[in-house]
Amino acid sequence: MIQKDENTEKYIVREDSGAVSILTLNQSRQRNALSSKMMSALIFELNDISESPNIRTVILAANGPVFCAGHDLKELKSISSCEAHAALFAQCSELMMRIVTLPQPVIARIHGMATAAGCQLVASCDLAVASETAKFATPGVNIGLFCSTPMVALSRNIARKHAMRMLLTGDPISAEQAWQMGLVSDVVAEDDLESATHALALRIAEKSGSTVKIGKEAFYRQIEMPLADAYDYAASVMTTNMQTRDADEGIGAFIEKRHPTWRHE
Template identity: 55%
Template sequence: MQDLSPLGTKLVLADTVEPGVVRLTLNRPAARNALSRALLSELHSEIERSGADKSVAAIVLGANGNVFSSGHDLKELTAHRADADGGEAFFRETMTACSAMMRAIVACPKPVIAAVEGRATAAGCQLVATCDLAVAAETADFATPGVNIGLFCSTPMVALSRNVSRKRAMEMLLLGQPVSAADALLYGLLNRVVPASDVITEALGMARAIASKSKATVAIGKAAFYRQAELSLDEAYDYASEVMVKNMMVADAGEGICAFIERRKPEWKDR
């Protein structure tokens, strides 16, 4: 499906801004960076491409315009109500594609940092919650307002409820009201809130710090974090203990420990 601007601009821009750091930018500002089927596909591809690139250590995800993302493209969805099945097949395909893209972020071995300079609503808020880390402007806000238009934010609920407390998640889902960046920080949706002019700089600083670590170690740790979070306490400790043993057998662990003992900077081999 084509979804390009009149000038044929890509919907997701990808740039290597410095060694080890890729910046992805949602590029549908005129449509409030709504997650059309085409944008979802492009973002999914870029996440997987960066995840497979051995030179990449971290990904910063931002957006052009004054809205990070307004969520699903409601105009695109509504147009398919004219389909023979009332749009059911297209709705299912869209939700499946969106969920697959969100899971790709979690499965990506490289940490993904959301850099939010504007409003993030519905699936846009879900995207922020799905990223491993999130930095936002003081003026940004967040909402899951589907309940206001008769469409409960059920898929955004998955990521939201895994980041903030149940009571806060239910408040956002049931009231559908915007939450300030300051409150989102308190809720646990964000890591840092900074002036709007500093969002990208802050996110890149975090990415740079991650890029200074062993890529192999970071990949092991990210995968283990999400896996153990879904296990019981006993299962989590058994699993994490095995991960620690396997991590100890990685070359970079041996190098890092020796470097610490010898009081020198480690030389990572990323294996």
């Protein structure tokens, strides 16, 4: 298990505000590259949040002019063994999967550039709010290192030919294009980015935490299934969901025309 050390806060700044936790990438001079230490710090905080019942939404943000430039190329170049490279890419996959499997929804708040594994980070989040000036790219092909792991998240968010165009050309796309393709869920004015993202996080945090947890897990499991299997699975999830206290409260509140009182259970 990854342990927190004295350097963790140098890489990730965490701020909890009510039911919302904000994790900010904090290596602006390195363009918030996903070095091994950056990924360790982020995985640590996500693991801690997964055990925090009072946190119901997570915002992933960044300091500096760049959201995330992907892998730290100097770090990649400094190691030569196949085993070391494999460990680094496995750590990146662990990070992306931790976002997907986190009980709480994760919202990326993107300004500036999100490239390569930084674009993968955006694609791995449940929602993504982008500044209208943000840009996205998977430019590995330009340096002889195809964005193969970013491709996994990217191809599960946008249509195949859009994904292949990004991967084969390395050309950046605008926030508007990213929204049209489905890579981001919202595009807002740069001055409104922080407030709009926080408002969205609060809207989700107001829902039943147990219901959102059930729904997020079910969404990612069913999407990989054949249609008939997905319906069978989703029906079993709804059956289980119906037995929860919050489902009983929510349906009762709707019928009685009152606001529900969630216990998040």
